[in-house]
Amino acid sequence: xxxxxxxxxxxxxxxxxxxxxxxxxxxxxxxxxxxxxxxxxxxxxxxxxxxxxxxxxxxxxxxxxxxxxxxxxxxxxxxxxxxxxxxxxxxxxxxxxxxxxxxxxxxxxxxxxxxxxxxxxxxxxxxxxxxxxxxxxxxxxxxxxxxxxxxxxxxxxxxxxxxxxxxxxxxxxxxxxxxxxxxxxxxxxxxxxxxxxxxxxxxxxxxxxxxxxxxxxxxxxxxxxxxxxxxxxxxxxxxxxxxxxxxxxxxxxxxxxxxxxxxxxxxxxxxxxxxxxxxxxxxxxxxxxxxxxxxxxxxxxxxxxxxxxxx
Numbered sequence: 634x635x636x637x638x639x640x641x642x643x644x645x646x647x648x649x650x651x652x653x654x655x656x657x658x659x660x661x662x663x664x665x666x667x668x669x670x671x672x673x674x675x676x677x678x679x680x681x682x683x684x685x686x687x688x689x690x691x692x693x694x695x696x697x698x699x700x701x702x703x704x705x706x707x708x709x710x711x712x713x714x715x716x717x718x719x720x721x722x723x724x725x726x727x728x729x730x731x732x733x734x735x736x737x738x739x740x741x742x743x744x745x746x747x748x749x750x751x752x753x754x755x756x757x758x759x760x761x762x763x764x765x766x767x768x769x770x771x772x773x774x775x776x777x778x779x780x781x782x783x784x785x786x787x788x789x790x791x792x793x794x795x796x797x798x799x800x801x802x803x804x805x806x807x808x809x810x811x812x813x814x815x816x817x818x819x820x821x822x823x824x825x826x827x828x829x830x831x832x833x834x835x836x837x838x839x840x841x842x843x844x845x846x847x848x849x850x851x852x853x854x855x856x857x858x859x860x861x862x863x864x865x866x867x868x869x870x871x872x873x874x875x876x877x878x879x880x881x882x883x884x885x886x887x888x889x890x891x892x893x894x895x896x897x898x899x900x901x902x903x904x905x906x907x908x909x910x911x912x913x914x915x916x917x918x919x920x921x922x923x924x925x926x927x928x929x930x931x932x933x934x935x936x937x938x939x940x941x942x943x944x
Contacts, residue, residue, distance in 0.1 A: 637671045641674065695924070696712065699724045721736060723743055730923075734931060747926075754844065756844055756846060771897050772824050809822055811890035825852070831845050891910040
């Protein structure tokens, strides 16, 4: 008999609106079957981390996480390299991975899709040894990428976007970086560098494949405040690949060196951490088992294309 642990962020707005205990019982009823035992854990903070960290030790072959991208990224780091399958219930703000695989935004729809999902081996990328599933980077471009996804489905998002753009222009400065891609090293003055686990090759900042064995690197060359505003506008209309100041590459590994600083603030799947430079990124092909709905585009897509590949 299979065993599933479902870990829900008890402070998630969706759960609070629907009633956490009632929702936990509904999840138990939907996912439990003749050959499937289910344990639902309502937790927050350290208790949620503990339940995720020890799922495999406690004998579960499936872990379902109902939280935001940061918690999901932690779960991916715990399960990478194991045979425990990861399922998603999108209860956060961005929910990048959940939407990549076509999970509905409402909880009942997501549960229905999860109940029929099948395991797929996908890539994760490591930052200085810790795995993540989505995006990581420094500087202005990272801030705008997160604002773009977070504000996409909110009313009044255009105004919020330009407010975020203005703040990013005012707060971000020049980064003197050395970008090392698989042994080749180049110095560049940039205002941002962003690394994604698998390329964004589909409209709306989405990935049609999660198993390319590649990460994608975007470096925004420093060209002044007007260039930053132009980059932000291009993100809004999804024309950033045609921006001459944004250079994109695909590779299996990249290292970002700082020439004037030893540490930097890094945004990884929505979580902000202070990291020691250099930042070493490396893809782990097929390291994570993800439960993917049968109708997801990832089951039938062709290899990604578009950016320059570094062999």
